[in-house]
Structure formats: C-alpha cells, structure tokens
Amino acid sequence: MIGTTPAVGWYVFGVVPSDAAPAPGTYLVERGPLAAIAAEVSLAEFGEEVLPERLNDRAWLEEKVRVHEAVLQSFVGVTPVVPLRFGAIYHDLGDVRRLLAERGEGFEAVLERVRGRVELGVKAWFDPTRVTRPAAGSGREYLQQRRDELSSARDAAAVAAAAHERLASTADAAVVNRPHPRELTGRDEQMLLNGAYLVPDGDETFAAEVARLAEEQLGAGITFELTGPWPPYNFAEDDA
Amino acid sequence: MSARDLVHHSGGAAPAQLADVLERVLDKGIVIAGDIQIHLLDIELLTIKLRLLVASADKAKEMGIDWWQGDPFLSRNGGDNKLESRIKELEKKVGLE
Numbered sequence: 001m002i003g004t005t006p007a008v009g010w011y012v013f014g015v016v017p018s019d020a021a022p023a024p025g026t027y028l029v030e031r032g033p034l035a036a037i038a039a040e041v042s043l044a045e046f047g048e049e050v051l052p053e054r055l056n057d058r059a060w061l062e063e064k065v066r067v068h069e070a071v072l073q074s075f076v077g078v079t080p081v082v083p084l085r086f087g088a089i090y091h092d093l094g095d096v097r098r099l100l101a102e103r104g105e106g107f108e109a110v111l112e113r114v115r116g117r118v119e120l121g122v123k124a125w126f127d128p129t130r131v132t133r134p135a136a137g138s139g140r141e142y143l144q145q146r147r148d149e150l151s152s153a154r155d156a157a158a159v160a161a162a163a164h165e166r167l168a169s170t171a172d173a174a175v176v177n178r179p180h181p182r183e184l185t186g187r188d189e190q191m192l193l194n195g196a197y198l199v200p201d202g203d204e205t206f207a208a209e210v211a212r213l214a215e216e217q218l219g220a221g222i223t224f225e226l227t228g229p230w231p232p233y234n235f236a237e238d239d240a
Numbered sequence: 241m242s243a244r245d246l247v248h249h250s251g252g253a254a255p256a257q258l259a260d261v262l263e264r265v266l267d268k269g270i271v272i273a274g275d276i277q278i279h280l281l282d283i284e285l286l287t288i289k290l291r292l293l294v295a296s297a298d299k300a301k302e303m304g305i306d307w308w309q310g311d312p313f314l315s316r317n318g319g320d321n322k323l324e325s326r327i328k329e330l331e332k333k334v335g336l337e
Binding site for chain 1: 244246247248249256257258259260261262263264265266267268269270271272274275276277278
C-alpha cells in the first residue's frame, strides 16, 4: 500500500540504569547512564484512534496492565526501576532517547531514592462481626452491644490512621491511598487503610511491625493484609 | 500460631489482585506525555465502568441502586403489571373487550 504510516510504536514501561539486563521481550534503549525499558507495539492496537475503545475493553486492559506490571516486576530486587504510568507510547526510538535526555535528572533522582528498596502495600479491613465481646444476656446488654458496635466502627477508623502512622515511621517513605469501595473489593469487610510503603529490600522489620499490629487489633475486628514487593509505583514522582 | 501468620500476605508467587494492579499501573508511576495521547478522561470513565462491572446486581441492590425495579419499562413485576391491568380495565369500560 502507498502512503500508509508506520504501523508500529514503542511502548515504554519504565527507566533503569543503563547497565541493567533487559526483561524478556523488551529492549533497553540507552542514553548516558539511563535506559528506557521499551517494547514494539502495533498501532492497530495502541493507536490514538483505537485506544479509547481499547481502554474500555476490560479483558484487553487487564491483559496489558498485567504485562506492564510483570515487566516492571522482573526488575524488583535486581536493579532500581522508575515505573511509568500505563500508555507511554512513542513513534520511534529517537523520541524515546529524547525522553531520557529531557527528564534524565528526574529519573536519576528517583532511581537513587528507590535503590535497594521495594514498595509494600498494607490494607486494613474492618469486620464488625469479628469484634470480640461477651454474649448478650438481657435486652439492656443487647442495646449496649449495639452501641458498642457503632462506636467500634469509629474506633476502627482511628486505629487504621494510627496504624498508618506507625508503619510510616518504620518505612523510608509512605503514601496513603483512597480505600477501595466494597463494589470493587467484593468483600463484606470495609477497607479502612490502603497504604504504600517504601522499605529496604529484604528487611523484615516492616513485616514484623504489620504482624504486631495484626496481633494487637485481632479483637477489634481489624485484619491486615500485606502485598508486594512491588516496583515503587507510589514513589516514582520526581518531586515525591 | 505466630503473629506473622495473622497477616494475609499476597505476593511472590500468588497473582496480585486486579484492583491493586490497576490502581498502581493506571494511577501511579511517572506521567509521560508520549507521542500518542492517552486521555485521562478515558481512564476515568474506565475506572467507573470497572467499578460497575465488578458490582453484581445483588451488590448493587445492597448499595441501594435498584432504580430498575420501579421502572415499568425495565421491570416485569414492577409497575408494569399494574399499568397493564389498568389498561385492561379501561378497555373493558369502553367496550373494547
């Protein structure tokens, strides 16, 4: 065909030091001390005209988002990595090198900040039915119990805030995100805390602190969940 | 049981929860203006859609979203029957039946 535009682009996942080894299926596009993790993508899939529709195709999105995560995950514990948000696409490799040139200082600062560290996620869940209390014998006791349940929900929110403070003091950096709504989690428990913490890779201090919190709050109907290690998604902004 | 056993740890070999991955990959990380524009609005629409997709009809009812139940065009056992019987009544009155 005559006059067709190039049908491929370069999808950039993140930035690593130039001495890193590439992840399977990706290239490292080097410039100076930095390298962009890139893969060739078809513009029939990632072109500007088709992308809005693709983004609303749940199966497509899930697949691509999981690939993005898997590529970045392969660097965790191996070399520092700066995660880019989903969908950084360039027409040619010259544009990718220009990105490294223009934003190089910021990328290097983030790489230094996250070097030797990983992101861990902590969620706290509240289930009022798990609050331990003596069985109600009389009507008066029953009413008191209902009042306790209401106040225990308020207490749980305060406990979650205090838990975040404690975890943040154990971590090198901390971010608190919006708890996921029940429609998204599909769980009966209420998510009280959705935190992300930057901690030294392989250090057990943080996990031990989460375990201590879990033990302390067992009777209050609050459970803790630890996720990761993740690439430092929550600690990637240059000015963070 | 040690205190460590109280904490549910997903990670390592276990596949991460989709919501956790979506939150990080779509909402975190450095924003780059590439050659191809991804419109934030599309992403926002998408997260709203995802939330609704994840919610089953039962969950929606629990949340108090039950507008379809009172809508005669959408519900067979809602206002629809009443409307139908009212029409039948009127038809009888004017001798159509």
